[in-house]
Amino acid sequence: MADIIKVEQLTYRYSQADQLALDHVSFSVAAGEWIAIVGHNGSGKSTLVRAIDGLIGYEEGSITVAGTELSPESVWLVREHIGMVFQNPDNQFVGATVADDVAFGLENASVPRTEMQERVKAALSEVDMLDFADREPSRLSGGQKQRVALAGIIAMNPSIIVLDEATSMLDPHGRQTVLAVLTKLRKAGQAPTIISITHDLAEAAQAQRLLVMNDGKLITQGTPTTIFSNDALLQATGLDEPFTTKLSRALAQRQLASPTGYLTDDEMEDWLWQSHSTM
Numbered sequence: 001m002a003d004i005i006k007v008e009q010l011t012y013r014y015s016q017a018d019q020l021a022l023d024h025v026s027f028s029v030a031a032g033e034w035i036a037i038v039g040h041n042g043s044g045k046s047t048l049v050r051a052i053d054g055l056i057g058y059e060e061g062s063i064t065v066a067g068t069e070l071s072p073e074s075v076w077l078v079r080e081h082i083g084m085v086f087q088n089p090d091n092q093f094v095g096a097t098v099a100d101d102v103a104f105g106l107e108n109a110s111v112p113r114t115e116m117q118e119r120v121k122a123a124l125s126e127v128d129m130l131d132f133a134d135r136e137p138s139r140l141s142g143g144q145k146q147r148v149a150l151a152g153i154i155a156m157n158p159s160i161i162v163l164d165e166a167t168s169m170l171d172p173h174g175r176q177t178v179l180a181v182l183t184k185l186r187k188a189g190q191a192p193t194i195i196s197i198t199h200d201l202a203e204a205a206q207a208q209r210l211l212v213m214n215d216g217k218l219i220t221q222g223t224p225t226t227i228f229s230n231d232a233l234l235q236a237t238g239l240d241e242p243f244t245t246k247l248s249r250a251l252a253q254r255q256l257a258s259p260t261g262y263l264t265d266d267e268m269e270d271w272l273w274q275s276h277s278t279m
């Protein structure tokens, strides 16, 4: 599939910082792909996605989004392709009601009223929040707020959705509901490209490919299975091990049969059931 994002030798230093926040970062993302960016605090993940959305003016390297090279002149064109969801659900609301909030971007784009109402309705039902259309956003739970933020983006129909730690302030249930929306979107016909920055390894494991950042450098990339099976890499980059990897290790230490390679939570559950039933 064609690349929707191409980043080449991207290098950025915040003013007065000694170290580079991004150090010659290069990678591509195929249209419709789901990638997750992982790495310890301060490794450059947020700076990278801010650069792709034209929020910081880098001096070295290039970023091409949907065939357009990012520049001060093209930044608005590039942003039309990208919808960003940020960490704090409370900082993202502008409307008095959920429906007003979802309509905000469409209003700015001067979408006709009837079409706007249809798109708001469709986006809210996509995130399972249609029953909350007339509610005040401030009264919603964290997970519901992030789903409304996602609806605002879905209504604009961008080709790329970026989640910058969008689930990190949510409880496990809220996180699950947001991830379920993303999974549902991907199953629908026109799957958007998803880039998620996350510290949650179970969430990262849902991506097709992980980019691992360390001190401003993209040090490696690969499938979740490859990355999470690489103990030396996890240790060197300060990444936590996924729960299933820890469990496999604990089983092996007790001389019990343990699965080889990384398993998702569901795969581990199946493996445990199968092993248990044959014991």
Ligand SMILES: Nc1ncnc2c1ncn2[C@@H]1O[C@H](COP(=O)(O)OP(=O)(O)OP(=O)(O)O)[C@@H](O)[C@H]1O
Residues within 6 Å of the ligand: 014, 015, 017, 020, 021, 039, 040, 041, 042, 043, 044, 045, 046, 047, 048
């Ligand atoms: N506004 C800023 N001014 C100066 N330095 C900054 C600024 N924002 C980030 N940095 C520095 O740039 C580097 C990369 O930060 P960035 O926020 O991109 O990392 P991150 O991987 O997203 O971290 P986290 O997981 O904590 O969000 C860090 O050294 C950070 O201290």
